Amino acid sequence: MAKDTEEETTGRKASWKQDPEAVRADILRVATDEFAAKGLSGARIDDIARMTKASKRMIYYYFTDKEGLYQAVLERVYSTLREDEDRLKVEDLSPVDGLALLVRATFEAHAATPMFIRLVMIENIHNAEYLRRSEIVPRLNRSIIQKLEDVCARGKAEGVFRETADPLELHWLISSPSFYNVSNRATFSTSFGTELFGPEGQKRLAQRVVDMILGLVVIGYEPGQVRVE
Amino acid sequence: MAKDTEEETTGRKASWKQDPEAVRADILRVATDEFAAKGLSGARIDDIARMTKASKRMIYYYFTDKEGLYQAVLERVYSTLREDEDRLKVEDLSPVDGLALLVRATFEAHAATPMFIRLVMIENIHNAEYLRRSEIVPRLNRSIIQKLEDVCARGKAEGVFRETADPLELHWLISSPSFYNVSNRATFSTSFGTELFGPEGQKRLAQRVVDMILGLVVIGYEPGQVRVE
DNA sequence: CTTAAATTGTACGAGATGGTTAATTTGTCA
DNA sequence: TGACAAATTAACCATCTCGTACAATTTAAG
Numbered sequence: 001m002a003k004d005t006e007e008e009t010t011g012r013k014a015s016w017k018q019d020p021e022a023v024r025a026d027i028l029r030v031a032t033d034e035f036a037a038k039g040l041s042g043a044r045i046d047d048i049a050r051m052t053k054a055s056k057r058m059i060y061y062y063f064t065d066k067e068g069l070y071q072a073v074l075e076r077v078y079s080t081l082r083e084d085e086d087r088l089k090v091e092d093l094s095p096v097d098g099l100a101l102l103v104r105a106t107f108e109a110h111a112a113t114p115m116f117i118r119l120v121m122i123e124n125i126h127n128a129e130y131l132r133r134s135e136i137v138p139r140l141n142r143s144i145i146q147k148l149e150d151v152c153a154r155g156k157a158e159g160v161f162r163e164t165a166d167p168l169e170l171h172w173l174i175s176s177p178s179f180y181n182v183s184n185r186a187t188f189s190t191s192f193g194t195e196l197f198g199p200e201g202q203k204r205l206a207q208r209v210v211d212m213i214l215g216l217v218v219i220g221y222e223p224g225q226v227r228v229e
Numbered sequence: 230m231a232k233d234t235e236e237e238t239t240g241r242k243a244s245w246k247q248d249p250e251a252v253r254a255d256i257l258r259v260a261t262d263e264f265a266a267k268g269l270s271g272a273r274i275d276d277i278a279r280m281t282k283a284s285k286r287m288i289y290y291y292f293t294d295k296e297g298l299y300q301a302v303l304e305r306v307y308s309t310l311r312e313d314e315d316r317l318k319v320e321d322l323s324p325v326d327g328l329a330l331l332v333r334a335t336f337e338a339h340a341a342t343p344m345f346i347r348l349v350m351i352e353n354i355h356n357a358e359y360l361r362r363s364e365i366v367p368r369l370n371r372s373i374i375q376k377l378e379d380v381c382a383r384g385k386a387e388g389v390f391r392e393t394a395d396p397l398e399l400h401w402l403i404s405s406p407s408f409y410n411v412s413n414r415a416t417f418s419t420s421f422g423t424e425l426f427g428p429e430g431q432k433r434l435a436q437r438v439v440d441m442i443l444g445l446v447v448i449g450y451e452p453g454q455v456r457v458e
Numbered sequence: 459c460t461t462a463a464a465t466t467g468t469a470c471g472a473g474a475t476g477g478t479t480a481a482t483t484t485g486t487c488a
Numbered sequence: 489t490g491a492c493a494a495a496t497t498a499a500c501c502a503t504c505t506c507g508t509a510c511a512a513t514t515t516a517a518g
């Protein structure tokens with residue numbers, strides 16, 4: 001009841017700094033969580049607004065609509081990931097060790113960013129509609145292929161890699177277990193238990209993936225020849 | 230207002246047959262498409278109702294609510310898949326050929342049922358909440374592990390498989406590329422092109438997966454030793 | 459200090475959406 | 489046949505959700 005309507009406490013913030021970038025970033029941060037958790041249709045703009053310092057109005061001010069916000073989230077996450085990729089230095093290693101490092105790093109990078117994985121899953125549910133629409137994303141992801149090309153070229157030149165080794169195929173072969181390891185953890189462990197997803201199991205899986213890839217590419221490779229960690 | 234209440238044109242269908250099973254099945258069929266296409270939150274009960282012969286009320290009559298319908302869809306699809314699995318006969322083959330067949334069949338089965346893949350993706354987005362709740366599903370999926378156990382045991386007994394071969398790990402290693410091949414096709418081809426997903430590319434990938442798995446398990450295996458097709 | 463531009467809060471509407479009420483038909487069994 | 493349970497239907501409802509109108513407030517420039 002309390003009828004202090006006379007108060008008319010217009011809830012306007014008494015004072016604020018003009019900091020568009022910070023507001024934008026905060027919205028994106030919250031929206032990333034929300035979209036990753038509930039998907040595009042499941043996410044609620046009102047929930048995002050509530051969790052943000054900014055008001056709901058600002059979401060539309062900066063991102064036009066829900067899809068615009070989703071697209072921005074997607075692009076930011078993809079970009080962030082590329083930076084991590086670029087940090088890898090494989091040129092200094094032997095082809096075998098370089099490839100092993102790429103495999104291990106990919107496996108671990110996926111495991112470390114479940115949020116990114118979820119957004120990619122969601123985007124695939126939407127048939128990559130928003131990824132395709134993006135100008136910035138398609139030309140990302142190139143660096144990892146580049147690294148694989150370098151390693152493959154050196155490995156073949158040194159005669160330690162099979163001539164059949166193909167960078168794009170390899171990227172696919174390395175990504176698939178790394179991605180699946182995170183994306184399908186819930187259903188897999190429901191059906192078959194969690195033993196593969198503890199610290200032990202994860203190390204074993206990483207080792208298996210390294211062994212599989214090197215076994216395919218490196219002439220005369222024996223499982224366990226290169227150890228993970 | 231409108232005073233033609235006397236009319237009371239109850240638009241009821243003049244006549245219909247009672248066929249509960251058919252109605253239930255029809256709803257499930259339509260709902261499977263809808264959920265696979267748009268996810269749990271994206272799916273629209275009204276759309277399902279419109280595409281069904283039955284009325285919207287029947288959906289609630291038989292499945293209680295949206296989640297009940299989704300759960301029924303999930304269980305039916307999982308069950309259907311198990312039947313396919315059981316049709317595989319690997320006991321008659323040598324361990325190496327048997328394992329190769331399992332790999333190939335898994336790869337192809339996944340590629341042939343994108344709808345199932347999408348539902349599993351969606352279920353993972355929901356952290357397998359509904360799969361866990363199901364009584365019937367968890368104990369499915371056992372037959373594939375059983376087959377792998379048989380093959381592994383025989384392979385080790387014959388001295389052609391490494392002692393490190395583990396059925397559960399193998400299932401994971403075989404499933405991951407098979408699943409990823411379908412689940413991430415949209416984003417992968419957006420980033421890297423479609424060449425892996427034509428008939429040629431798919432055959433190459435299947436061969437690579439066979440080579441990887443056999444390379445990991447079979448002592449002295451060389452890529453291409455067992456050919457796909 | 460005036461004033462236009464930038465930024466934010468509130469309140470609300472239109473339409474969609476999950477779910478329900480109440481009626482009607484069909485089939486079955488005493 | 490007639491009563492009763494099961495099956496089926498159309499219409500309806502309460503609520504949620506995206507998006508917007510618009511006023512209020514602050515910043516910044518002249």
